[in-house]
Amino acid sequence: MDPVISKHSLLPTNLGPGDAFIVIDVQNDFLPGGSLSIDKGYEVVAPLNRYLRLFQKKQIPLFFSRDWHPVDHCSFEKFGGRWPAHCVAESVGAQFCPALDVPESAIIISKATEVSEDAYSCFQSTGLHETLQRQNIKRLFVGGLATDYCVLESVKDAVRLSYTVVVLEDAIRAVDNEAGDGHQALEEMESLGCQTLTLDRWLPYPQTASALLVDLYQINMMKSFWDRRMNQTAMFEFYVRRLPKERGFLLAAGLEQVLEYLETLNFSDQDLDWLKDQLLLPQDFLDYLKSFRFTGRVEALPEGTVFFQEEPVLRITAPLLEAQFVETRIINLLQYQTMIASKAGRIVLSAPGKSLVDFGLRRAHGAEAGLLSARASYLAGFSGTATVQAGALFDIPLYGTMAHSFVQVHDRESDAFEHFVRSHPQNTVLLLDTYHTEQAAEKVVTLASRLKKEGITIQAVRIDSGDLGAHSKKVRSILDAGDCPEIKILASSNLDEHSIRQLVQEGAPIDGFGIGTRLVTSQDVPCLECAYKLQEYDGVPKRKLAEGKKTWPGRKQVFRNYDDRGRMCGDILSLETEPQQGTPLLKEFLNKGRRLQPPTSLEASRSIASQQLNTLPKALKQLETHSPYPVEISLALEEFTRSLPPPRD
């Protein structure tokens, strides 16, 4: 298989042999503090360094020019010139700015080295042109100082010598002796046929999720549909085919991020440039993409809703191109949070009344996983997270303790404890197991009794290794015997719902658990068998027949029934229009691309999850999954499915 784009093809598309990078006169004397200082001179350094890195990657030759005058140079006022003395060869003022990266491999071009000749252009009497010719250079990327003198003159010479010139617009600054000189110089260079470039149009590509966070096939299919103007209303449903054997139920989460994605989806200019250059898409299709927005409808289970296999969690009804395009990110967002909320829900059920905190950022699969696992676990009933940015983003309560290294850098563990408490007198959790857990607990008692006299209390201790049950009992005894019954015990170390239930059942006196890796990776079930499938197009129900991956066509609804104690007792998956007993679960959230109500707060979704977990049938509140919850396919839906004609051909 050939790839559609191949490697080494970053913008500008054809960077490579024949190109050179020229940095003009970024010397101390031209920078603030120098004898011929340019006010904003320093501003060129950061972009030049970034450009440099890009050019280096492409192994493009690098040239750095500099003024390199004799002490009695003719351009100096004292010797009849117009400038103060500057850039005297070998002086500090003539050195390149220390913050500028000048690689070993760069070629240095010294200008105006003779008493009687002044030179603004890096081509004047420097042999640069000959050097470039030997290397068969055709195009120059030029930045540096100053726009209205040496950059301008160098560029003019370059144009005269038939080079293609690209002026790095964000990496030049002007003297501006007269206001507007720099601007005028740039205009002059453009009028000579120079191109201009800025970094943000180029690289780096943003690491944040952009509209390009899709599978290539979405764009390929979009292009095909667009070619034929096939854009009738399509309906897709997201659902989980089968529950993993380790899960008796799932908890819907991630809808809020999906709605945000759909409401803000659009291609940036950078996206469009990239698509144009890399996928060679035609301009009229690019114009369509420029105006592309999601204009459809979303029905979904509210976040925090318990659901089961084959039940639609989210339905998209939209023009085909939109409904198809959003597949990748919708699955990406819904699967992960649903998986984490479901895992967290089990942990919540296994530890009634305990404080549960997400500690998982470091082992999460990247930044977004860390942020969203904090959100999904809080939604499912956790007390909070250790991830600061999740607190900032989602207003989730934050919890923090200390690391072993904190103890280790102190000569004495007891000093470390006291030091930490005094820095955080309101809110301290001390870590006990750096050396010896029970001995550390004794130190806490000693410290606590001393600090109590000052009105400072220690909130909790944490145990992070060994037999947590045994240690917690011993530590509890030590704390109680030491008259510290108010100090709570927090435990962590590879915990999950099973080990927590075990600790709870054996009566371990642990008040709270920090849960990391096994939560944020959903270690026992790191993926769900979920799908986003076309069920209807242009009013016609659609059905896929692939082996083991059949689908229920048409618009459906989930009806939930409760027993007389208010516990869920059975769902019916039926056609949307079919009258059924029970509460319909899918609700409308977005219409014509706009929300029907303000975003649901995370707190409100958390209440839903709590209420849903409470109404689970008893068997599903257990960690074991022997008794699957009944989900009935309505007769009408079965009938309807059977009645569909096989695909033509």
Next chain:
Amino acid sequence: MDPVISKHSLLPTNLGPGDAFIVIDVQNDFLPGGSLSIDKGYEVVAPLNRYLRLFQKKQIPLFFSRDWHPVDHCSFEKFGGRWPAHCVAESVGAQFCPALDVPESAIIISKATEVSEDAYSCFQSTGLHETLQRQNIKRLFVGGLATDYCVLESVKDAVRLSYTVVVLEDAIRAVDNEAGDGHQALEEMESLGCQTLTLDRWLPYPQTASALLVDLYQINMMKSFWDRRMNQTAMFEFYVRRLPKERGFLLAAGLEQVLEYLETLNFSDQDLDWLKDQLLLPQDFLDYLKSFRFTGRVEALPEGTVFFQEEPVLRITAPLLEAQFVETRIINLLQYQTMIASKAGRIVLSAPGKSLVDFGLRRAHGAEAGLLSARASYLAGFSGTATVQAGALFDIPLYGTMAHSFVQVHDRESDAFEHFVRSHPQNTVLLLDTYHTEQAAEKVVTLASRLKKEGITIQAVRIDSGDLGAHSKKVRSILDAGDCPEIKILASSNLDEHSIRQLVQEGAPIDGFGIGTRLVTSQDVPCLECAYKLQEYDGVPKRKLAEGKKTWPGRKQVFRNYDDRGRMCGDILSLETEPQQGTPLLKEFLNKGRRLQPPTSLEASRSIASQQLNTLPKALKQLETHSPYPVEISLALEEFTRSLPPPRD
């Protein structure tokens, strides 16, 4: 455990002229330690400061009311009132809380300044109403203390005076003399038609990884170290304690992202504002954070290097505050890519000569996981990815096919095929299993022979369900019989190294594999037992003794030895300074916070990985892991470890 910051909830609006912000009585006497203290009074300060900043941005007038009593005020118990003496004009108790931002431009409203008149409402005898009218104010945003007294009475007056009132629900707290008073007051205000508002919707915090992408404990520890000016050089090592039983080796990946993180790490103004308001950090510490940069040194295994348990993958040597702070994100970045590259390396070994493409974005744990799994799998030897943004970011070749829905929206499968080929005449992969795989292959043959006359070729077909081996054989026969030997076969559907090896061994005529879920979640091993541990501080080796989590102290090096056929045959983990046989693997990448050479290109790292996989011992090229690779701990390192004195105390 109490969280360090607690939850609030949501708010968006149309702020502007006609609005005013009123903060009621946030004075020392109403805060813990004051004469009429409200237990949770401090909790209003952070949200009020955040609201304040928002209102200031919109140039909304700001009013701060205060009780400002004479010493013999009628509300004081001693003079027949119901309260202890409080907020006596000019006293410390009457001052605004020092942590509350009260801008110069704010208007101060003093209440109950006469001996004989008490006033809970900020409208009573203060002239506030007249002032607001002059400014044409229609809507008031009200927060402060206390919900059940002065806030309630002020709001009641405001409603009576026909203002629209928005109560800042997360920025008020109640006295709660009777439990529930505050709650009841809020209900009363709502019943009067007041809206309520909370912050978390209002300030969109960037979703991109910021400096706040850390565990809270990093900031807590940093603050403690800073309090004592403990900032000597610390050395931490990142390593994997034990190989998972499913892995015979690991492949280092993620260093490039770590270096980028370290080079660019800094706190934005928004980060600092947030830390100030939410964690109530002191200004001098915030000033320190503002200038915070990583200035240390990084030694590491180059990306693509094979490594084993206990071997340092990365070492940070830096001032303590920096070295500690970067822990969370370093683990987050290194674990994930290393895990994925290691999984991908096994897949590469199981399918020599086959084209392997990452299809996993949708099931990856969020956006960054999708992007970085594309990078890590390419590094390990994959041919490319389907993730468009990964192509844009990392210059990875892109591959794309089509989805079942593409076939389904067409009335005839053969129309779908032709339509797709005509849209992508250069590069078409047709999906066979929407309805019936072999029948679809027949249609491809018919279409291909017709299109050949037009000079259009079909590149490949894809099979995505059922018995891939059996289907691929039948499809190959059909294609060959139909004179289409050039059409390749691509397979996907829950593939991993085991199923691919099986297909390869049974001679399935499959040319390329699309690998998704099991790759990007590293499904069998979704986390590594990795750690980032302090090994030295201020020149003194450090050792942790926690059960099952002991560490090797000091600066170490990994020496690798090869047999006479150039295959790796054993590593030695030793002290850095110890002379050892073999090639040292750790190299220096960053010094004084700056790179020592330009970034290693992904292509170069991919070559390293390829070379490393080639030199694996034969047993490690198998998927089974019966024969662990020998990693010897040097005698000197063992000796050194034993010789360290136990921690003092």
